[in-house]
Amino acid sequence: MTHIYVFTHLTTSEGAEQAIPCVSPIQLKRTRTTEMAESNYSDSSQILGLGKTPAQWVEVMAGMGIDISERTLRERANETGAFYRLGRTMLITPAQIDTIFEGGQSCRSKFTRGAVSTGPRGGLSTTAGQSLSPYRRSTKASTEEGARDWINNETERQIRRYVVGDEPSKTFSDAIMLYDASPKAAKQLIPIVEAIGDLSLGAISGALLKSLGPKLKPKASTDTWWREIVTPASAVINNAHELEGTPLIRVKPYDKFERIAQDKRRGKLSRVERTPADKEWIEAFCRAADPYNAALVRFMFETAARIDQAVSLEPDDLRSHENKVRVKAQKGHPESWITVSPQMMDELLALPPKRPKNRKTGKLMKARIFGYGSSTGYNTRWKTICKRAGIPYLSAHPAGRHGFFTELVVRQGVDPVTAAKAGRWSDPNLPMRIYAHAETDEADIRARFRTNHVQDDPVQTPNSKKSQKE
Incomplete structure (x- = not known):
């Protein structure tokens, strides 16, 4: 009789490992009454080819004129140990049928009781004869229940591997x-x-x-x-x-x-430095733009909304009495209601919603605040507006999120944690690394090394004046 023991450990969500008392003995009943039972590990798949269930053996023997019930056959198999167990299924080979009716004692399995490994390198192992190499794996579970489920699944996999051999590797x-x-x-x-x-x-x-x-x-x-x-x-x-x-x-x-x-x-640089929008650029853009695009660029500059979140706004996404706008989930962040200024809400409410056309299907979409059907539909229009305003073209991302964070942190001195929370960044280090852009001219920095420091005049005390006269 083979005993397979699994000793594992639990890795918590905090990353700490703690041993759990989950040494799980799994019995795989197996005899060695014939040469087939003494065959190599890889030959054990013959069990499935030669073995039959007790019900199948009863039918075979009935055809030979032998009358025996399934219950009697099961009892004799259990008494002699001459059978294989695969899950809940009992399998009996022809050689084991001989053992059952001869009343002989089944040979002991070449596998013996496995030694339980409880050390730091505990794993799944057996002793004597052919053994599985010890190994140690994390269950990657955050609860003991999850770890025990992993133990059960792993044990079943090893039993299946023992009975039918290695399964083909997945590609x-x-x-x-x-x-x-x-x-x-x-x-x-x-x-x-x-x-x-x-x-x-x-x-x-x-x-x-x-x-x-x-x-x-x-x-x-x-x-x-x-x-x-x-x-x-x-x-x-x-x-x-x-x-x-x-x-x-x-x-x-x-x-x-x-x-x-x-x-x-x-022959091309990646990670080109982006130029964030500032208030002067925003005002110049809005003077040359139509009301829809002017409101769009102001909304992204004020809220750090992404272009897809902005163009997806529908009339039901506005709560005018609370000055709140609902932006959809994106980049791992859930849907949320964000607060806007009263002036921004007035601009949004003044825009009659438009129903854009789906470019792929040609069908009209639901009404939207800014009238765009996709996150790229604004590009051509914005290039025309920038040319008319005499300002460099900025896409939605540097005009919105880059401009938002640089305006608050670099120009207005708002602390990064507050600015990151307002822009819905979960980690303030990310916008500080990517969205905050230095605006000091490099020539001014170099000139500081050539400028003499201004020395403060020492405070003249009465004693110092007296000592100077002396």
């Missing part, structure tokens, strides 16, 4: 079938599947995913490679890990040297 194409991809992600995954679809998930490394960038998008930047190749491919692999227990993957980001080298190869 990247198999993992794709488990992944619920958005239309955008599905489009990104098509060339990736063509390149590595036949590879097993265990053979795919982070370096391999990063190497797909130069092959699939040779003229793109490393940021594009990461966003459109590494990220969706990693999501597919790790989703399979969550569902099927396949290998997990973690990919090291491209470093600055890889980014600079790729920029040199393609």
Whole structure:
């Protein structure tokens, strides 16, 4: 009789590991009455080919004129131990039928009771004969109940592996079938599947995913490679890990040297410094714009709303008596109501809603505040407005979120934590690193090293004046 023991540990959500008393003995009844039972580990799949259930054996023997009930056969099998157990199913081989009717004692299994491992490198193991190599894995569960579920699933997997052998490794194409991809992600995954679809998930490394960038998008930047190749491919692999227990993957980001080298190869800089909008640019834009686009740019500059959130506003998203506007969920942030100034609310209420046309279907959409049907529909119009106003063209992002954070933190001196909360950034370090732009002229900074410090005149005390006369 084989005893498989699993000793695991619980990793809490805080990252600390704590051992839990969850040594779980799982008995796999197995005899060794024939050469087949003494066969190698990989040959044990013959059990499924030769074994039959007691009900099936009763039918076979009835055809041979032997009258025996299923209950009697089960009892004799239990008494002699001459059977296999797969889950709740009892399987009996022809050789074990001989043992049952001979009344002989079943041989002991070549597997003996497993030693329980409780040390820091505890794992799943057996002793004597053929054994499984000890291993240690995190359950990745935040509760003891979740850890115990993992133990049960892992034990069943090892029993299944013992009985039927190793299952075929899942490929990247198999993992794709488990992944619920958005239309955008599905489009990104098509060339990736063509390149590595036949590879097993265990053979795919982070370096391999990063190497797909130069092959699939040779003229793109490393940021594009990461966003459109590494990220969706990693999501597919790790989703399979969550569902099927396949290998997990973690990919090291491209470093600055890889980014600079790729920029040199393609002859174009990535991560170009953005120019944030200021109040003067906003006012010049609004003087040359129609009421809809003027209100749109003011709304994004005041609230740090993204362009897709802004153009998606509908009349029901306004609470005029509270000066609140509902912006939809985006970038991991939930839908929320944000406060605007009374002047901004008056501008929004003064705009008659428009029903834009869907460019793909040609059908009219629901009425929207600013009248745009997509997050890119504003581009051409804004370029015309900027040209008419005699100002440089800024897209919605630098005019909105970049302008919002730079205006508050750099120009008005608002603390970053307050500004980040108002702009719905969960971590103030992110906007400080990306959205805050220094505006001091570099020449002024260099000139400070050539300017003599102004020395304060010492305060003249009566004693000092007397000592000077002396």
